Amino acid sequence: MSSFRNRVEVLIVGGGVAGVSIAYHLAKLGITDVMLCERKQLTCGTTWHAAGLVTQLRATRNMTELAKYTGELFASLESETGQATGFRQNGALRAAKTEGRFEELKRGASMARNFGLPVEVLRPEELKERWSPLNTDGLVGGLWAPKDGQVNPVDVTIAMAKGARKAGATILENIRVERILVEGGRAVGAITDQGEVRADKVVISGGMWSRDLGALSGVSLPLHAAEHFYIVTEQLPSLPRDLPVLFVTDEEAYYKEDAGKILLGCFEKNAKPWGHEGISPDFCFDSLPEDFEHFEPILERAMNRVPMLADAGIQLFFCGPESFTPDDRYLLGETPEVENLFCACGFNSIGILSSGGVGKALSQWIRDGRPPVELTDVDVRRMMPFQSNSKYLYDRTTETLGLLFDMHWPYRQFETARNVRRSPFHDRLIAQGAFMTEAAGYERPGFFGTPGTKPEIEYSYGRQNWFNLAAEECRATRDAVALFDHSCFTKFAVDGRDACAALNRICANNIDVPVGRLVYTQWLNEHGGIEADVTVTRLSETSFMVVSIAVSQVRDFAWLTRHLPKDAHVFARDISSGLPMLAVMGPKSRELLSSISNADLSNAAFPFGTSREIEIGYAKARVNRVTFVGELGYEILMPAEFAQHIFDVLVEAGKAFGLKQAGYFAMNSLRMEKGYRHWGHDIGEDDTPLEGGLGFAVAWDKKGGFIGREALLKQRESGPLKRRLVQIQLEGDDAPLLYHEEPIWRDGKVIGSITSGGYGHRIGASLGMGYVRCEEGVDAAWLAAAPLEVEVAWKRYPARAQLAPWYDPKSERVKA
Secondary structure (H helix, E strand, O other), rough: OOOOOOOOEEEEEEOHHHHHHHHHHHHHHHOOOOEEEOOOOOOOOHHHHOOEEOOOOOOOHHHHHHHHHHHHHHHHHHHHOOOHHHHHHOOOOEEEEOHHHHHHHHHHHHHHHHOOOOOOEHHOOOOOOOHHOOOOOOEEEEEOOOEEEEHHHHHHHHHHHHHHHHHEEEEEOOOEEEEHHHEEOOOEEEOOOOOOEEEEEEEEEOHHHHHHHHHHHOOOOEEEEEEEEEEEEOOOOOOOOOOOOEEHHHHHHEEEEEEHHHHEEEEEOOOOOOOOOOOOOOOOOOOOOOOOOHHHHHHHHHEEEEEEEOOOOOOEEEEEEEEEEEOOOOOOOOOOOOEEEEEEEEEOOOHHHHHHHHHHHHHHHHHHHHHHOOOOOOOOHHOOOOOHHHHHHHHHHHHHHHOOOOOOOOOOOOOOOOOOOOOHHHHHHHHHHEEEEEEOEEEEEEEEEEOOOOOEEEEEEOOOOOOOHHHHHHHHHHOEEEEEEEOOOEEEEOOOHHHHHHHHHHHHOOOOOOEEEEEEEEEEEOOOEEEEEEEEEEEEEEEEEEEHHHHHHHHHHHHHOOOOOOOOEEEEEEEHHOOOOOEEOOOOOHHHHHHOOOOOOOOOOOOOOOEEEEEEOEEEEEEEEOOOOOEEEEEOOOHHHHHHHHHHHHHHHHHOOOOEEEEHHHHHHHHHHHHHEEEEOOOOOOOOOOOOOOOHHOOOOOOOOOOOOOHHHHHHHHHOOOEEEEEEOOOOOOOOOOOOOEEEEOOOOEEEEEEEEEOOOOOOOEEEOOOOOOOOOOOOOHHOOOEEEEOOEEEEEEEEEEEEOOOOOOOOOOOO
């Protein structure tokens, strides 16, 4: 029996399925100096009572690949370890009661084909053929995924623990970790109830206790427990064995046959958060008090859907806690606050099906210092520190549990825990009819309603009710001038006598430019992948300002500070909150600004890429000539105390120029037409500037080089690019809207997929961007040589593709 040690290479906190999987995979990589400490017994927190559903289709390719690997691992564990896992690959059915849900399933089916997963779209009678007890009344169709299945959560965890121990890892029970040790900004071990243990790397995988444990070291891990309900019937003699898992998400329910019984579970709207006052460290294999009244509506619908339930006895009514995050995606990776401290927690009821992929990915991350593939969706660095606020988490959790089964509409907005981060213009924008959307907790306008109406979204996969309103905002940007609130954008100050050299090493482009110039650039990793997409403005010989997108605030600042040389005279500060920003965009933007400022804004005096402080009204503000919408435009950054004054001055003067307020839905349309990439969708860690069409922003031969240069040079010299980002336009006025991961077809084969989409109101077409692949090289001639199709909801539509943007490809309007 292995015993407690005071020095290990990797310490893992938590013995649920995720923590054990990490230990197993580290040992498989040859990292065997691993010790896992579980406060009580393995699986005793959440894992033991999980339903054990193993599905594979996720929202993105990489997340699907991790889930696929989990299924493959579960299929092999018993033969490897001799420990039964209860794994059955009996497939899963998803049923739809509405046309909207059926379209969601069919779009998912197209995504699955893009990911190489076998799926079938079914008619209601075909659902009945595979799940004979099902009442198909009111169903319009469904989806069959034969590779899905189910597993016994405790058994599969014990199997991985056995495999980990066999490979050399140490897994200990009844050892409570009380605090992570941090020295010099790095995790160096932990204090346990059996003494101190030093470690090179530490992993928090403590389930619903993770938030509080992280907080002791200043680490934000936003998650909150919620009650999860299911019942298990008594034996049903007429129930067929080996039925697939069944999801009827329109009724908030799922069904699993096991040993002649039915497990009926739910993810209901208006969930019940739990543990708000703290969770006892002695909680072990405990259940929560029954609340049959809360579960009763689910059961009533289920008895109609599966009539045999009406006469079935209930053997077990179970309620147990599971942890949920503010956006329903788990927390994975190295924490931004503390180096060498990793996390894997907040699994939102998909911990079992995620566990294999999580263990594999995080073990490689620990070994290599970077994720093996892009994991932006679940990277802990996407979360904002305020999201660990207990009241915020309590209120949001009432919604997030149910969102697992609710419709995943495009542009779907959270309804709880809102109005947390607001710009100084918030009330003024509301007064002008703004419908507020949320990004990283920041309220920002999606669109503006007509006067006298309350702006709301009517969700669909087609043209939503704000479509024509956004079209008007786009046309105003094209024909006159529009005002966008960019306050949510991230701003960092980088100062010091070594600031230029240090920052230039991080940036792929050359930011050693004259004072008052702005540079568009990427930050790359050693493999040439894009870690951030930013602008850098030189304010003085020793001062720079970095601007990035809202959702990357924590991530980008961590990347910046960790890549500044430790011995350099350079200091980075996050100044986002003190520097609101407005964007004035359109052919009349110069006239509008000139009417309220005495600055010379002529093209000769203030060309594209210029940054300068000018007077606006009674205030001073920094104005950058740059755009994200493809028109002449200016960003205005101002001290917070002058923000409302500058807004009011702009709005009053703008009346003479046809100024219109515009939101982020219009901005997405405008940037799609211009081919402007969005980090996290069109470009990311796995995409190089060459593949993403951003080679123009690379300063190949600048003094000192840049991170990732060698990888880019190798790619440039290896011949034609086999994978490139292209601009897609669907043909026909009735073409559907594109969102993400729709397959792109050529010559009967899938050659790529859509990364983002939107309707281009200036050119009148459904647009998308996406990567396509050809082993001989992707170029304009190849794109034009054969027709393309894009598959949407199990149907293909003719499309055209090109490398250049559809709108103003020479940027003549931008530089006018």
